[in-house]
Amino acid sequence: MNPETLRAVVDCLIPPDDFPGAYDAGVCDYLKRLFRTDLASRSGFFRAGIEGIEAEALARWDTAFAQLTPDQKISTLAAIETGDVKATWSISPSQFFEMLVNTTAEGFYSDPQQGGNRKAVSWVMTGFEDVSDS
Amino acid sequence: MNEYDAIVIGSGAAGGIVACVLAEAGKHVLLLERGPQLSFAEVGRDHLRNQRLAIYGHNAGPEPIGNPRVFVDPNGLSRIVKPYELDYHNNAACLGGGTRVYGAQAWRFHPDDFRMATKYGVPEGSSLADWPIPYETLDPFYERAEWEIGAAGDGNSIQHQIPRARNYPLPPVPPNPQTVALQNAARQLGWVTSPVPLLINTEPYQGRASCIGCKYCVGFACPTDAKSGSQNTVIPRALATGNCELKTSTIVESIETDGRGNVTGVSYLVASSGATRRETARARTIIVSAGAIESARLLLNSRSSFHPAGLGNEYDQVGRNLQGHLYPRAYGLASDKVFNGIGPGVTIATTQFNHDNPEIIGGGMLADDFIKPPIDFWYDSLPPDLPRWGIENKRFMRENYTRVMHVRGPVQDIPNPEGRVTVDENVRDRWGIPVARLSGTTHPATVAAAEFMRQRGEQWLRASGCEKVWSTQPGLILSGRQHQAGTCRMGSDPATSVTDKWGRIHGHDNLFVVDGSLHVTNGGFNPVLTIMALAFRSAEYIAHSVL
Numbered sequence: 001m002n003p004e005t006l007r008a009v010v011d012c013l014i015p016p017d018d019f020p021g022a023y024d025a026g027v028c029d030y031l032k033r034l035f036r037t038d039l040a041s042r043s044g045f046f047r048a049g050i051e052g053i054e055a056e057a058l059a060r061w062d063t064a065f066a067q068l069t070p071d072q073k074i075s076t077l078a079a080i081e082t083g084d085v086k087a088t089w090s091i092s093p094s095q096f097f098e099m100l101v102n103t104t105a106e107g108f109y110s111d112p113q114q115g116g117n118r119k120a121v122s123w124v125m126t127g128f129e130d131v132s133d134s
Numbered sequence: 135m136n137e138y139d140a141i142v143i144g145s146g147a148a149g150g151i152v153a154c155v156l157a158e159a160g161k162h163v164l165l166l167e168r169g170p171q172l173s174f175a176e177v178g179r180d181h182l183r184n185q186r187l188a189i190y191g192h193n194a195g196p197e198p199i200g201n202p203r204v205f206v207d208p209n210g211l212s213r214i215v216k217p218y219e220l221d222y223h224n225n226a227a228c229l230g231g232g233t234r235v236y237g238a239q240a241w242r243f244h245p246d247d248f249r250m251a252t253k254y255g256v257p258e259g260s261s262l263a264d265w266p267i268p269y270e271t272l273d274p275f276y277e278r279a280e281w282e283i284g285a286a287g288d289g290n291s292i293q294h295q296i297p298r299a300r301n302y303p304l305p306p307v308p309p310n311p312q313t314v315a316l317q318n319a320a321r322q323l324g325w326v327t328s329p330v331p332l333l334i335n336t337e338p339y340q341g342r343a344s345c346i347g348c349k350y351c352v353g354f355a356c357p358t359d360a361k362s363g364s365q366n367t368v369i370p371r372a373l374a375t376g377n378c379e380l381k382t383s384t385i386v387e388s389i390e391t392d393g394r395g396n397v398t399g400v401s402y403l404v405a406s407s408g409a410t411r412r413e414t415a416r417a418r419t420i421i422v423s424a425g426a427i428e429s430a431r432l433l434l435n436s437r438s439s440f441h442p443a444g445l446g447n448e449y450d451q452v453g454r455n456l457q458g459h460l461y462p463r464a465y466g467l468a469s470d471k472v473f474n475g476i477g478p479g480v481t482i483a484t485t486q487f488n489h490d491n492p493e494i495i496g497g498g499m500l501a502d503d504f505i506k507p508p509i510d511f512w513y514d515s516l517p518p519d520l521p522r523w524g525i526e527n528k529r530f531m532r533e534n535y536t537r538v539m540h541v542r543g544p545v546q547d548i549p550n551p552e553g554r555v556t557v558d559e560n561v562r563d564r565w566g567i568p569v570a571r572l573s574g575t576t577h578p579a580t581v582a583a584a585e586f587m588r589q590r591g592e593q594w595l596r597a598s599g600c601e602k603v604w605s606t607q608p609g610l611i612l613s614g615r616q617h618q619a620g621t622c623r624m625g626s627d628p629a630t631s632v633t634d635k636w637g638r639i640h641g642h643d644n645l646f647v648v649d650g651s652l653h654v655t656n657g658g659f660n661p662v663l664t665i666m667a668l669a670f671r672s673a674e675y676i677a678h679s680v681l
Contacts (some may be wrong), residue, residue: 017529
């Protein structure tokens with residue numbers, strides 16, 4: 001699994017603005033841990049999905065996903081979300097995408113002990129926790 | 135072999151009280167709990183593995199491996215489910231049971247909740263019935279639960295609970311900005327509101343500290359032990375008498391009977407250093423308080439030539455009428471921040487719509503909500519028209535987590551005899567005991583009431599000035615979960631009920647069920663205070679008229 005692809009994908013799902021995006025918040029670390037532990041039985045499925053995203057970028061734009069423009073990335077992911085794919089997928093693109101979106105949000109918004117939400121950035125961002133509170 | 139006056143199976147809301155009352159009356163009690171005693175640190179603060187949001191596991195049991203159930207969907211397809219899946223209908227498995235991690239709302243049922251069949255008639259396909267006792271019978275035991283477990287609130291403001299002899303021992307939790315907005319809106323709508331009664335120390339009480347307003351209440355354990363459950367109230371009292379022996383991590387396999395079919399004791403399994411040991415204990419009286427699903431399962435698994443279908447199941451009633459609550463949820467976007475970060479978060483309710491609604495059987499209570507951790511909010515509370523990913527989703531979380539108002543509430547379940555617990559001979563737990571098999575749904579009348587309540591929730595939020603309002607409406611599903619009830623209901627006719635009005639199983643002198651299983655109907659309220667009140671009542675009866 002290409003870490004550059006995963007990094008680019010999670011940063012499309014939760015992009016950086018003046019708060020960190022998913023990658024800087026540690027979501028990839030969360031996902032690595034999750035698919036080694038609780039979702040170990042789904043790690044093959046997940047890897048096939050990330051490879052599917054890469055294949056989809058090549059089929060549509062002849063370019064690696066991480067090198068696409070922001071608009072190209074979003075339109076590629078939106079197509080995968082609805083199952084409107086051009087590449088050949090070994091798994092259900094829309095089922096994979098739902099899992100990807102949910103687990104990315106888990107890594108960003110749950111407790112930092114899980115491996116993501118570094119320095120509780122999302123809790124500060126949402127107001128769940130005061131900066132002085134952590 | 136050990137001999138006791140009474141064996142109590144389960145240490146939750148009911149079992150802890152039964153053990154306490156019997157032990158304080160001088161009876162020799164064995165209290166058995168399937169789960170371990172869990173410290174605050176052991177329960178922890180995992181946002182993905184707790185009793186409110188359980189995606190990969192639970193923080194208060196049961197263990198994800200070795201404790202399966204079977205769930206049968208409305209199309210008749212069955213599958214094995216793990217404890218953290220919604221269709222498992224889990225309640226916590228640890229000392230204190232669900233009360234270790236509950237939200238602790240302390241509602242009394244409405245007087246009309248005890249006479250549903252008389253008030254509304256019985257809809258086709260439902261087993262709706264009146265309770266064998268009226269509200270007035272339970273009134274003094276409600277008061278006892280409020281004072282001995284420790285309720286905070288303003289009883290004189292709850293319209294259906296007036297008159298009452300005594301108010302709560304503790305003042306209500308303080309209001310927050312959402313409380314004020316909802317209170318003003320209710321006034322404008324002509325609705326009566328009250329603070330939400332909670333079994334939480336808002337001041338030091340019974341030797342324990344007061345609530346510090348942390349953001350982790352429902353689904354978690356309390357850092358100051360201010361939340362009151364069986365594990366920090368009645369169980370310590372029971373143990374202090376010296377008359378109560380407690381065994382945790384002990385699984386009851388079956389209730390034993392003698393050669394004439396009379397109940398004599400229990401057979402249970404104890405895990406010690408990897409090996410499992412089977413032991414038996416005898417008692418004059420057995421009280422099953424394992425929760426509506428596990429109590430039914432134990433009775434159904436306790437078979438003999440005298441009781442081939444399980445104890446108390448001569449008329450195929452054990453496990454039927456499984457109830458919980460459908461929960462319509464409404465959300466509104468307030469113009470200003472309503473979140474102040476002070477828990478528990480639930481502060482204001484209306485019982486305006488629990489009864490006497492047009493075209494509806496029953497109804498329910500509506501209240502604001504406990505503080506939701508952000509990931510719980512992300513899964514549960516976002517508007518349906520918001521993209522699930524991308525900058526717009528992040529911006530909504532950033533700008534509106536503190537501005538979204540929450541209203542939800544339990545809707546009175548109209549019982550369906552086909553919503554039920556049986557046991558599956560082909561699926562065993564790690565101890566080799568046949569597991570609970572859950573099937574059926576609630577009655578369609580419940581869904582109609584939930585839809586009515588969903589609209590009231592939206593109405594309340596619109597009147598609160600929310601610029602955008604959205605909601606979720608449950609469908610025709612099986613309800614149960616942490617509010618599970620109804621599977622061994624009380625009544626006078628053995629053909630349509632499992633126990634008498636004391637919880638004694640028909641046809642037995644010394645076998646009782648005391649927990650939510652007894653509820654003939656489950657009210658439009660969180661049921662725990664009613665479970666506690668019934669436990670005090672049955673335990674007093676057992677202590678003074680049976681033993």
